[in-house]
Amino acid sequence: MIAIPSRGLQRIVLYTAALGLVAAGAGAHPATDSRRIEFPNVGNYQTLVCDFHQHTVFSDGSVWPNIRVQEAERDGLDAIAVTDHLEYQPHASDIPHPDRNRGFVIATEAAAKTKVLVLRGAEVTRAMPPGHCNAIFLQDVNGLLVEDPLAAFREAARQGAFVFWNHPSWIKQTPDGVARLTPLHEQLLNEGLIQGIEVMNEHEFSDESLQLALDRNLTIMGNSDIHGLIDWAHDVPAGGHRPVTLVFAQERSEAALKEALLARRTAVWFTNTLVGRAEWLDPLLAASLQLTSSRYLPDTSVLELVITNRSDADFILRNASSYRLHLHADVLEAKAHQQLKILVKPIQRSPRVVVAFEVLNAVTAPGVHPTIAFAAEVPELTTPAAN
Ligand SMILES: [Zn+2]
Ligand SMILES: [Zn+2]
Known part of the structure; x- marks a missing residue:
């Protein structure tokens, strides 16, 4: 309930x-028809615009990783995470890549002359429970390629990752669309192996996920989970925008991003709606x-x-x-x-x-x-x- x-x-x-x-x-900010996603800073914090869930050809996405960086630049994003599926690799025979860090490495090279921060991540892609979870700020994606799901989460923690539960209301894994905790999720939470939860994924919002975030003190996240092109998925030419996580960070750096995520200082912006804890949405x-x-x-x-x-x-x-x-x-x-x-x-x-x-x-x-x-x-x- x-x-x-x-x-x-x-x-x-x-x-x-x-x-x-x-x-x-x-x-006043001049009227703009720019596609850049813009929100003011909050108190002493910079408002960083982030999309922490994105796919490339290195799992089931349709684009090379540099395109993710170019899309991010156009949208004025401060940070993206490359989070290809670990266990789901439909392009592997065409694009073999024994080193699962390749997508991140290529995106990082593409971002070298931009202001976009690229985070090393992976989507731990398991049956429910636990379903899909993203680990970001990883040191070596390959380390998570283990049989036991609990072992993958423990390895992510060992690498200092921030881990969040993806699309808990996804009807392919949760047919009634209601996010709820299983005993395995309880265990992951009790061991401190999950810190955040997507209340918004691609086009789907979940009130139950938001309530779980509030009840269990999880970081509120919203991300595109893009596989194709942002422009087409979110009607950008017609004025649409991708879902993003707004992070209230001390500065524009990877370390500050991680500190802010662990401190739960976020809000989510999707289809002209803002979602977040009152503590951060009010300011x-x-x-x-x-x-x-x-x-x-x-x-x-x-x-x-x-x-x-x-x-x-x-x-x-x-x-x-x-x-x-x-x-x-x-x-x-x-x-x-x-x-x-x-x-x-x-x-x-x-x-x-x-x-x-x-x-x-x-x-x-x-x-x-x-x-x-x-x-x-x-x-x-x-x-x-x-x-
Ligand atoms: Zn997923
Ligand atoms: Zn995904």
Whole structure:
């Protein structure tokens, strides 16, 4: 059974802008039709855009590893992992490669003159349980070619790998599409041999996987698991994007990536939806949606707010305050890299008005959407202190 948390347990992201202190549009990202995936940094952390699950001809993928690097460059990715299947090798007679590190080595050479970090990985491809798991930050992929699945996980741990459970809701291995732990998964978790879980894989999202991540303190991941071409699989020319894991890292390096993954500092971005722990999604929303101007329309008590969206997400907002809006019904959209003007009717002018919105395309637990609040402060309405 999966427990669904109460919708009442919502945290509120509060953003404040004093009237006139921030000019509308200051520092706003220009409107862009670029395919680069862009989200703002969060606090002292850099937001690194990563795809930790990709295939090449060195297992059942259709492209040479350098193409994965070129796709990553076009999408503005900071890091990719080459994670060919260890035990499933349909091209082996055409492309023999006794050294299972070849895909990584070729991708690394292709990335030498780019900013893309390439991680050495493998997909441990077993029947359920345990199903498929990716090990990344490996030292030698060949070491995982062992009979016993537990031995493969223990070898990954010995090499210092970060291991995550792939597509736990994949209907070929889980016909009801419901991710659930088996005794073998319990053992792997208890031995600390799995640290993360894909809540999003290719085109499939799993609320149950998200709940498992929250219940068992696993890193929340979302990846493309691409076999063909990113452009075709995700309709990139038509404005689509691949699923990615956003990692909040101290710097852009392999060591910082690993530290952040082990510390669970991630969110997932897929089909215009953000998923993550409230701890990291709330500050990401606050950095993405900022109140950049507020004023009362002349001779009225109608408050004009300008919200600037500094991210790739087209945010769908639902008014969660007691005030009515003047231009919109209760649901409105803050388009990526654009400004949204909102008129609010507090009925009486007040020096401070807080307007809150539920972010419907952000998810912090199954069925739970975070709320972002904007506090408009109008200092000249504050009564001067008598003295
Ligand atoms: Zn798989
Ligand atoms: Zn895969």
